[in-house]
Amino acid sequence: MASVAPKARKHLSADALFRLVHTGFDHIPDDRPAEVDIALPDVLMSAFAMFSLTAPSLLAFAKERAEGNVHTIYGIQRVPCDTYMREILDPVSPKWLRPVFTNVFRHLQRGTALESLTFLDGHYLLALDGTESFSSKTIHCASCLHRVHRNGSITYTHQLWGAALIHPDQRAVIPLMPEPMMHCDGMDKHDCERNAAKRFIAKLRQDHPHLKCIVTEDALRSNAPHLETLHDYGCHYLLGVKAGDHAYLFQQVQAAEHAGRVTSSERHDRAAGLVHRFRFLNDVSLNASHAGVRVNCIEYWEMGQDKVQPCSWITDLRVTKRHVFHLMRGGRARWKIDNETFNTLKNQGDHFEHTYGHGEQHLSVVFAMLMMLAFLVDQAQQLCCAWCRAVWLKLGSKRLLWERMRALFYTYALTSMRQLFEALLYGFKRSSPLVPMDSS
Numbered sequence: 179m180a181s182v183a184p185k186a187r188k189h190l191s192a193d194a195l196f197r198l199v200h201t202g203f204d205h206i207p208d209d210r211p212a213e214v215d216i217a218l219p220d221v222l223m224s225a226f227a228m229f230s231l232t233a234p235s236l237l238a239f240a241k242e243r244a245e246g247n248v249h250t251i252y253g254i255q256r257v258p259c260d261t262y263m264r265e266i267l268d269p270v271s272p273k274w275l276r277p278v279f280t281n282v283f284r285h286l287q288r289g290t291a292l293e294s295l296t297f298l299d300g301h302y303l304l305a306l307d308g309t310e311s312f313s314s315k316t317i318h319c320a321s322c323l324h325r326v327h328r329n330g331s332i333t334y335t336h337q338l339w340g341a342a343l344i345h346p347d348q349r350a351v352i353p354l355m356p357e358p359m360m361h362c363d364g365m366d367k368h369d370c371e372r373n374a375a376k377r378f379i380a381k382l383r384q385d386h387p388h389l390k391c392i393v394t395e396d397a398l399r400s401n402a403p404h405l406e407t408l409h410d411y412g413c414h415y416l417l418g419v420k421a422g423d424h425a426y427l428f429q430q431v432q433a434a435e436h437a438g439r440v441t442s443s444e445r446h447d448r449a450a451g452l453v454h455r456f457r458f459l460n461d462v463s464l465n466a467s468h469a470g471v472r473v474n475c476i477e478y479w480e481m482g483q484d485k486v487q488p489c490s491w492i493t494d495l496r497v498t499k500r501h502v503f504h505l506m507r508g509g510r511a512r513w514k515i516d517n518e519t520f521n522t523l524k525n526q527g528d529h530f531e532h533t534y535g536h537g538e539q540h541l542s543v544v545f546a547m548l549m550m551l552a553f554l555v556d557q558a559q560q561l562c563c564a565w566c567r568a569v570w571l572k573l574g575s576k577r578l579l580w581e582r583m584r585a586l587f588y589t590y591a592l593t594s595m596r597q598l599f600e601a602l603l604y605g606f607k608r609s610s611p612l613v614p615m616d617s618s
């Protein structure tokens with residue numbers, strides 16, 4: 179039986195998104211003297227291509243790059259050597275990458291690529307969390323955070339406030355530009371995270387004033403000042419709470435239970451052998467010191483044969499029996515920011531400093547941002563490129579997909595990513611003969 183070619187949405191293809199990224203790089207100011215060997219967009223695009231192909235190291239990319247293909251597929255005129263790439267990218271301020279993320283995001287929005295991620299009444303679930311992208315006792319740069327230990331030794335780290343649109347039914351996530359945490363944020367981690375979160379929300383609203391979102395975060399962020407920030411910037415929330423940290427809230431729910439004012443519900447999932455039990459109360463004070471900050475509280479127990487797993491959230495969305503199950507699934511999908519988003523940084527970054535380099539000013543942060551940008555394009559394809567999905571399905575794993583992609587990329591002359599996907603799906607010779615037939 180002849181196989182049917184996947185239907186592609188051209189403007190959302192890898193080729194179209196690569197062009198969009200390249201155009202974004204064209205607008206980044208280059209502070210070098212006028213006469214330069216390799217243009218800044220080429221250097222940025224080379225680093226992007228390296229992460230997009232998940233090359234194991236900068237040197238590996240520099241050695242293996244196929245000049246013809248980086249030109250036709252990534253639009254790069256000249257690829258820098260590894261040392262030159264580090265040198266040129268080190269002084270580039272990461273802030274210039276923000277419009278590139280925003281452009282890609284808006285393009286996906288316009289192309290209705292994000293529709294499958296809408297969670298509730300046209301709102302997206304936006305998961306936020308902090309993560310450490312680098313830690314060392316010896317290597318450091320001007321933008322490293324310093325953790326001073328009791329014995330006087332210092333650990334240098336880079337931490338990011340990351341964000342991604344997630345959906346409980348979708349494996350793909352759509353990351354937004356992370357907010358780097360700065361040395362001047364404060365001495366402790368919470369201070370850094372609080373300030374980075376504030377900056378992130380303010381910039382989110384600048385870039386996407388009308389984006390309807392429900393922010394989901396862990397219990398550390400369930401405090402009155404943060405809820406006020408979210409409210410001020412027009413974001414709904416669905417945040418974790420813990421009995422240990424939010425005793426006042428849980429006492430009120432308990433008291434309301436005795437007074438018969440809470441709502442309980444249950445849902446049986448016989449196939450999975452689970453019972454989902456809920457107890458919720460709308461319009462309750464978050465804590466004694468902020469009695470005016472009113473929230474809606476959901477308590478949930480996943481009851482299996484041998485164990486019970488409790489979870490709780492607060493939200494500004496009115497909780498009803500009709501959608502409490504859906505909200506629970508949204509709250510539990512928060513793990514995707516760790517597993518799907520940050521692990522990309524961590525997996526590729528295991529030996530990040532040795533393989534890519536750290537720099538003296540911004541290099542480490544610029545690399546982390548470009549890696550996240552490549553991940554955004556990868557996830558957009560996973561979400562809406564029929565070719566990418568068909569090849570992934572055929573090969574069975576993303577790792578194998580990348581391996582095969584790299585093998586073809588480094589070996590054959592290609593004209594587009596579309597051709598590369600076709601070759602992976604149907605075999606190279608069939609889709610693109612090496613010796614063109616003379617049809618005259």
Ligand SMILES: [Zn+2]
Pocket residue numbers: 317318319320321322323334335336536542
């Ligand atoms: Zn550093």
